[in-house]
Amino acid sequence: MKPLQMALKRGMLSQRDTAVIFHDLDVMHARLDRIRNAFPEAHLHAVAIKANPVVGVLRSLVEAGAGLEAASWEEVSLALAAGCPPERIVFDSPAKTDWELEQALQLGVRLNADNLDELERLDRLQPTYPLGVRINPQVGAGSIAMTSVATRGGKFGMGLEETDLRALFARFPWLGGLHVHVGSQGCPMSQLVEGVLRVYRAGLKVGVRFFDMGGGLGVNYRDTAASPAPEEYARALRQACPEWAQVPLVSEFGRWIQGPSGQVAARVEYVKEGRLAVLHVGADMLLRLAYAPQDWYNRMEVLDSTGQPKSGPLSSWTLAGPLCFGGDIIGRGVELPDIRPGDWVVVHDVGAYTLGMWSRHCSRALPLVLGWRAGNLFVLKARESLEDVVRFWS
Numbered sequence: 001m002k003p004l005q006m007a008l009k010r011g012m013l014s015q016r017d018t019a020v021i022f023h024d025l026d027v028m029h030a031r032l033d034r035i036r037n038a039f040p041e042a043h044l045h046a047v048a049i050k051a052n053p054v055v056g057v058l059r060s061l062v063e064a065g066a067g068l069e070a071a072s073w074e075e076v077s078l079a080l081a082a083g084c085p086p087e088r089i090v091f092d093s094p095a096k097t098d099w100e101l102e103q104a105l106q107l108g109v110r111l112n113a114d115n116l117d118e119l120e121r122l123d124r125l126q127p128t129y130p131l132g133v134r135i136n137p138q139v140g141a142g143s144i145a146m147t148s149v150a151t152r153g154g155k156f157g158m159g160l161e162e163t164d165l166r167a168l169f170a171r172f173p174w175l176g177g178l179h180v181h182v183g184s185q186g187c188p189m190s191q192l193v194e195g196v197l198r199v200y201r202a203g204l205k206v207g208v209r210f211f212d213m214g215g216g217l218g219v220n221y222r223d224t225a226a227s228p229a230p231e232e233y234a235r236a237l238r239q240a241c242p243e244w245a246q247v248p249l250v251s252e253f254g255r256w257i258q259g260p261s262g263q264v265a266a267r268v269e270y271v272k273e274g275r276l277a278v279l280h281v282g283a284d285m286l287l288r289l290a291y292a293p294q295d296w297y298n299r300m301e302v303l304d305s306t307g308q309p310k311s312g313p314l315s316s317w318t319l320a321g322p323l324c325f326g327g328d329i330i331g332r333g334v335e336l337p338d339i340r341p342g343d344w345v346v347v348h349d350v351g352a353y354t355l356g357m358w359s360r361h362c363s364r365a366l367p368l369v370l371g372w373r374a375g376n377l378f379v380l381k382a383r384e385s386l387e388d389v390v391r392f393w394s
C-alpha cells in the first residue's frame, strides 16, 4: 500500500494537511549500511544534516551509530538534540565565529577549519585534540555550477596548490587531518576520485592522522537504482591509490543517503483548462526544481483522492505551486494521467535538500512529516500550526 493511502486510511491527515512528506527510514538505513559496507575502513560516517535536518530523522541515524556533519552552529544544536555524542559531530561551517569555535572546543566536537584566519583563531584557543582543515582540490566545477566547490578561487577551504601543508602542520601542531568536499551532484565519479585523492596523497606526505573525504555521491533522479554506487566509488579509490585508507577515514554523505528516502504528496486544489494543476507544494519546498529547472528533475506520479495510483492516457501538464509569484512552477510538460481537484501529485526522491531549504515566501506552514519504518507509519514532525507561523514572524 502507498504510504499516502495508509495515512489516509488511518486518519492521520486532517483537512489542513494539504501536503504531506514521507521519509522512509528503512530506505535511509539500507543506504547508510551500503555506505558503511563499501567503506569499512571509515571510523565515522557523519551524515550531512543540511540534506535533511528533521530531528527524528537525525536521531534514527545517531541510534544506528552514525555521526552528523553540521554546516552551522544551529545544526550542531540539532545534532545534540538528536542525541549525537559531540565526538561524532563534524562542524564544517565556512563562517564560524570566535564564540562558535570556543563552544565547539569546549564541547569536544570534531571541526574542520576553513582558512588560515580560522586556524589562527583556533590556535589562540589552544585546542587539546586534533582538528582538520578543509583543502580545495581544485579539480574544477561539475555540471551544476551552484553545487560546485572545487574551482580555483572558490568560496571554501584553502587551495591545494597555494597551500604549503608542511609549513601549516609545523605551525599548528594540533592540526591532525585534512578535509575535502569535491562537490555535490553533477560531479562525475572520476572527478570525485581525483579530487579526494589529490588531497589524500598530499595529506599522507605530511603525516595526517585522519582524512575526511566529504560527501558528494550523486543521485540519478531519473532512475535512482542507476545512481553512482558507493561500492564502485570505494573500488575506484582503492584501485587508483594503493595507500587508500591507511589513515582513519570520515565521510559526510548526504544526498545519496537521504534523497531517495523521501517523497512529498501535494493535494491538487484547482485544475485550469485541463492542463495546469495548482498544488499545495511548490517553490516553498522544491526550490531547486522551481528556480533552476535546467539542472534538476524529480519523478512525479498522480494518485486519486484515496491514494490509489491513477492510470489512463497521458497528457502534458504544468504543475504550479501555491506561492503568489509567476515562477512557482515545479514542472512543465510533465506527462501524467488526467488530474482532478482532490487528487494528489507525488514528487519522488525529495528526501534531501528540499524541506531543509524551506522558504518562508507567502508564509505557508511546513507540512506534516511522516516516517516509515518496518511497516509502521508515525509522525516525525507535526505540521506547523498557524500559531507557529505567527510566532516565527513575531
Ligand SMILES: Cc1ncc(COP(=O)(O)O)c(C=O)c1O
Residues within 6 Å of the ligand: 048, 051, 069, 092, 181, 183, 184, 185, 214, 215, 216, 217, 252, 253, 254, 255, 256
Ligand atoms: C562540507 C560538506 N560535506 C558534505 C556535504 C554533503 O554532500 P552530499 O549531500 O552531496 O553528499 C556537503 C554538501 O554540500 C558539504 O558542503
